[in-house]
Amino acid sequence: MxxxxxxxxxxxxxxxxxxxxxxxxxxxxxxxxxxxxxxxxxxxxxxxxxxxxxxxxxxxxxxxxxxxxxxxxxxxxxxxxxxxxxxxxxxxxxxxxxxxxxxxxxxxxxxxxxxxxxxxxxxxxxxxxxxxxxxxxxxxxxxxxxxxxxxxxxxxxxxxxxxxxEDGNLVQPTAEDRELPPAPQEELDGLIAHLEGMLAPKGYFFPQDRAEATRRTLRTVLTKPAWNHLEVRTLRGVLSTLQRDRREEH
Amino acid sequence: MxxxxxxxxxxxxxxxxxxxxxxxxxxxxxxxxxxxxxxxxxxxxxxxxxxxxxxxxxxxxxxxxxxxxxxxxxxxxxxxxxxxxxxxxxxxxxxxxxxxxxxxxxxxxxxxxxxxxxxxxxxxxxxxxxxxxxxxxxxxxxxxxxxxxxxxxxxxxxxxxxxxxEDGNLVQPTAEDRELPPAPQEELDGLIAHLEGMLAPKGYFFPQDRAEATRRTLRTVLTKPAWNHLEVRTLRGVLSTLQRDRREEH
Structure with a gap:
């Protein structure tokens, strides 16, 4: 200006x-x-x-x-x-x-x-x-x-x-925002596969004829946020924790 | 307006x-x-x-x-x-x-x-x-x-x-936005509390002095997507499923 x-x-x-x-x-x-x-x-x-x-x-x-x-x-x-x-x-x-x-x-x-x-x-x-x-x-x-x-x-x-x-409304993204684009698709796929792997043995995708639609719904929900690499890693940690049988010793 | x-x-x-x-x-x-x-x-x-x-x-x-x-x-x-x-x-x-x-x-x-x-x-x-x-x-x-x-x-x-x-610049909300606004904060809080309740006994918030920061990180990740009511319900279903001991009979 x-x-x-x-x-x-x-x-x-x-x-x-x-x-x-x-x-x-x-x-x-x-x-x-x-x-x-x-x-x-x-x-x-x-x-x-x-x-x-x-x-x-x-x-x-x-x-x-x-x-x-x-x-x-x-x-x-x-x-x-x-x-x-x-x-x-x-x-x-x-x-x-x-x-x-x-x-x-x-x-x-x-x-x-x-x-x-x-x-x-x-x-x-x-x-x-x-x-x-x-x-x-x-x-x-x-x-x-x-x-x-x-x-x-x-x-x-x-x-x-x-x-x-500049170009308008948005305050310039912070350096932090700029450095963290959405995670690559393969990381997101890894997260979804991890969760599906936990859900399947518990009967989440039952009955069989609705399994595809259920998977799609879940994927839509998890694709929406455009989580970045760190966020995906946090969620992988969440899933791994839930898989533990009991509290581990530290 | x-x-x-x-x-x-x-x-x-x-x-x-x-x-x-x-x-x-x-x-x-x-x-x-x-x-x-x-x-x-x-x-x-x-x-x-x-x-x-x-x-x-x-x-x-x-x-x-x-x-x-x-x-x-x-x-x-x-x-x-x-x-x-x-x-x-x-x-x-x-x-x-x-x-x-x-x-x-x-x-x-x-x-x-x-x-x-x-x-x-x-x-x-x-x-x-x-x-x-x-x-x-x-x-x-x-x-x-x-x-x-x-x-x-x-x-x-x-x-x-x-x-x-006045001047027709109206940003028309998409049909999707109109029908499904983000879930109210209390639904999101319910989801987060549910997940935290599952994670705590597994030691996710250990050690104690980092528990607050860990909770905040998790909340930030889950607040990002602006999930709507149905999406939150889907995720509540996911969590309930993971809480089952084994596959239930249908």
Missing amino acids: SEASKPIIVLVRPQLGENIGKAARAMLNFGLTEMRIVNPRDGWPNPSAGPAAAGADIVLDQARVFETTAEAVADCEHVYATTVRKRGVTKPVVGPDGAARLMHSQAGRHAILFGREASGLETEDVALARHILTVPINPEFGSLNLAQAVILCAYEWSRIGREET | SEASKPIIVLVRPQLGENIGKAARAMLNFGLTEMRIVNPRDGWPNPSAGPAAAGADIVLDQARVFETTAEAVADCEHVYATTVRKRGVTKPVVGPDGAARLMHSQAGRHAILFGREASGLETEDVALARHILTVPINPEFGSLNLAQAVILCAYEWSRIGREET
Whole structure:
């Protein structure tokens, strides 16, 4: 993911220093580092911000403060205004995922505006934006706080970036997973033969005319997991143990 | 979005009532309503939960409390363990988006386990799960709190649900998946207990100090396949057969 695509998080007239800190923490979890603050109610720096950032000090230390929203986004090519309420504006509406796709596909600096905790963005802030960013929440219960709105946008920026560079949903398999492909067929056959050999004398495949179907069922069940070499070995150990007449001495 | 696909949020040994309330609020923002709580440190109900839920009282009122994680997911077919730390387990790893796709495409009840605030899930909780759910965060700064982890999972469940119903991307479950979901956790537990009961007297779990690890390995191998009800029944039949002293008369 290129540094260039990283959106700038703009907190417009935030009230509590604690919420500024929480927003910084939310950002850094997904690699976002550039915060701008417009006219914070309690000034800047704010002693409540640091503890709430839980270690994301780099974000707070580099944060820049502006008098107006227009100044804060003056150098940005793409501005998104987050709002849940319908406003009398006709701008394209995107979700956090749609916004993230734009960030990764369109050159230039992207900035996301977040309004004050109690009242959200003012109409003149929204007017600066090219897009409305709305998190599609439960129409009967919409109660996102500032840091949560920030974290969803940061998460999507990160997710879409990985989707585009890798191939999607799956977190890259761990080295462990990669090293252990399904066991070769002959190992699986060995396991099945071992089990069948134990079952036959006990009458499991009786009556004779259903023996084939029973074998097939058993094979289907045991083929499903795609066990790897170590797993097959574990199961062979299980079977060998069950074959013992009694507990052996160790 | 069908009610059926809604995941159950399971908070395992949570510490603060406030965080339980915040998790409820996070859930309801995206329409999730079923919470289960395993052995909460400060008992239940907890007077700190309500105010933090900010109106999501319906989630708290309906929350059910369990003594153990195993009991909390006994009726669930799909269990996800959220963890950021690498564990010595080889289970498939998904992100919140991958998990959400599974929820919308695979029949049966899905449950997501979240560990306690300070320390996360215990190894035995993780052992119950078929999938590891990891939020891919900044490797240099991972600091998600409980409610944030919950909100990302709830958001993805909601987003993927809309994606699939709105623009026809629906991953159609195969007829097989629809008819035969994985067996509920309690059936799988029954199978594992049956096998362990046979193995113990033969000394399989000897020496004592490695017994826990051996049990975990066996559970991991048997949890992998997501066997359905019929498959589990077949394997129970296999075990019962092996327990016979000799071939029975038919």
